[in-house]
Amino acid sequence: MFYRHIDDHLCLKLVSPFDAEAFFAIIDAERDRLGRWLPWVWAMNSVEEERKSLADLTGWPPPKQICTALVLDGQVIGSVGLPTIDLDAKWAEIGYWIGSAHEGKGYVTSGVRELEKLVFLDLGLAKTQISVDVDNVRSRSIPERLGYSLDGTLRRSLISDNSGRVADRCVYSLLREEWDARESANP
């Protein structure tokens, strides 16, 4: 589910049930070689069994929320996360903030793009959503830069600060097929 980059070509990724096809393809093609040393290989006879095993292994379903720190050269500078993951309706909300010293450099946009991969590829969901106070121009430019559609503005539905003021909320979204098209045009 998450990637730890080892070098430019190699990384570690936490598994999810969506890796079942790729795992099973190797296991099935190399059953004799792997099964000589790894006895669990003989119990893995279909993609479905592999998917179930990965689900058990990872404690699937995933948590209801995911929060990550943005780390620049070893220093925590902000956060991007999924404050809502709706596995039934297949969408997740993305949220973010960053320290002012690191604003305006595209770090949050890059973090959001990485979370989109998590949502679409690892969690297998169909939509990401970003909700923003209508007056938060800086935050609104993130989904706009990334090609999200403005689904609508919900009047008086968001508390942004501690004044008690209820603001209008812009709801942006990106569908899986729109993400596919955007990523193939701009990998």
Ligand SMILES: CC(C)(COP(=O)(O)OP(=O)(O)OC[C@H]1O[C@@H](n2cnc3c(N)ncnc32)[C@H](O)[C@@H]1OP(=O)(O)O)[C@@H](O)C(=O)NCCC(=O)NCCS
């Ligand atoms: C909203 C917030 C997260 C936006 O942070 P940000 O640093 O502006 O966002 P990004 O990291 O995507 O950076 C975008 C800027 O970097 C520039 N940039 C440079 N390289 C870039 C790249 N490779 N990709 C994208 N943008 C890049 C963009 O042109 C843009 O510049 P601009 O500010 O002059 O328009 C930040 O202002 C914040 O933390 N605000 C307070 C908390 C908040 O409002 N959270 C959101 C609640 S909904």
